[in-house]
Amino acid sequence: MSVVSLHEPSHRETLWELEAAFARGDTVSVFGECTVEYDGRAASSLGPGARLLVLKPDGTALVHTDEGRTPVNWQPPGSEHRAAVRDGRLRVRSTRTNPSETLNVRFSAVDHLAAYAVTGGRSVDVVGSEADLKARILEEPSLVADGFEPQATERETDAGPVDVFGVDADGHPVVVELKRRRVGPDAVGQLARYVSAVEREEPDGTPVGGVLVAPSVTDRAAELLAEEGLDHVAVDRLVAETDGTELEETDVVGDDDTVG
Amino acid sequence: MSVVSLHEPSHRETLWELEAAFARGDTVSVFGECTVEYDGRAASSLGPGARLLVLKPDGTALVHTDEGRTPVNWQPPGSEHRAAVRDGRLRVRSTRTNPSETLNVRFSAVDHLAAYAVTGGRSVDVVGSEADLKARILEEPSLVADGFEPQATERETDAGPVDVFGVDADGHPVVVELKRRRVGPDAVGQLARYVSAVEREEPDGTPVGGVLVAPSVTDRAAELLAEEGLDHVAVDRLVAETDGTELEETDVVGDDDTVG
DNA sequence: TTCTACATATCGGAA
């Protein structure tokens, strides 16, 4: 049987099915009235309400309310799920170590449980990552500056790895920081940090250039760049991906049986 | 009825029930064999597999595999869900604008659907935030440095808001950056950025101090701090919360009916 | 395991 589904089960039935689902390696969805407590890196408490609890075979636990992409409470992969009936409530406790964390979900009533053999598979990123931007820069270094010659990627410095490192037309070192989206002061700080580190490596007085490649920068970021003598080059991910040729949306519109 | 549950429904039944659940404002859990495509800030594709789809009334859509806390694909709150039957498959499409994004989940077979009136409520953080750390510092400024006097929190600079701003025993400006956990080079960069901004505000030659308050720092971060003439003060969240008195775990151990 | 930075980050607060 592919799916096990319990409608308004007793705590004992829920307990039994959770045990079986854990043993099978199923992913479990539980709807019910519960409270949630968490203690670990922080500590929090959630009062009674109707929630969705998802338990994965890799140890992930998610408590969702009716709002938000982020679970209201959770436990990361690698945790261990345990269920028990105590004080007339069904308790699901998920724990992990390093850091030590505990999630406690107490159901006064379980309204529905479903267990199913969910499979894996990663979503293949077809476009849009910082790696795409890097490929584009390496393919056409003049986007950074006329005469720019890349020499290394992920080059290590005392301040961390530089996205693209190279030399300008005068042979002076240039640090390039890539961002896939509009950036603020933090990205300028990151670039400045790498530039400083390279300056410390070079003979005194060697000018070290810094270029922030991003679709756009905030006003404050632009001021900080000017303040630090750093440059911004506007390169959009669309430009990076299409090489000048815009892609058209070709998805078909107009369906039968559409609801929503 | 509190929960609506369909076992191995036809696409038409699924479609009908999704429509009803959307109208009621229910949160929906769908188990089935599907492919997923996403296009928006990035673009990705996920091949056939057995997955869990969660649809919330606020427009959130989550596609979960058997692994990981992060959904393999998703749509943020504010999106609009639509369902349709097309080419013999049940399609759930979730779209939003600004940025324009589309999530497309195509089920070859739906094995289970459950709809339930999930309620809200935020998890109340009882301890452990950066705000706690700030309160602790304001309560006992000498933790930062002997003679330190806080003058403002979230003080604006050209580089952004400073967590705690004050003067040292000599009356010189001091910038304090708070972190609730162990920090790396990025936090040093953030502090350095604020210090630089304050230095630009002050008369030339005014020494501006910078203190990073965090439980600990990485080796590289420590080197960078030294390089920049900045300080680190180790203040743990536990110290911040308990004021010297350690809390004991009082949770009861030893339950009946425990499984897992 | 730890370190380092990316992410379709998400989220909340402020201007």
Next chain:
DNA sequence: TTCCGATGTGTAGAA
């Protein structure tokens, strides 16, 4: 709405 930084960030890749 944009800006800005915190987050129990999570996650991957490298040392």
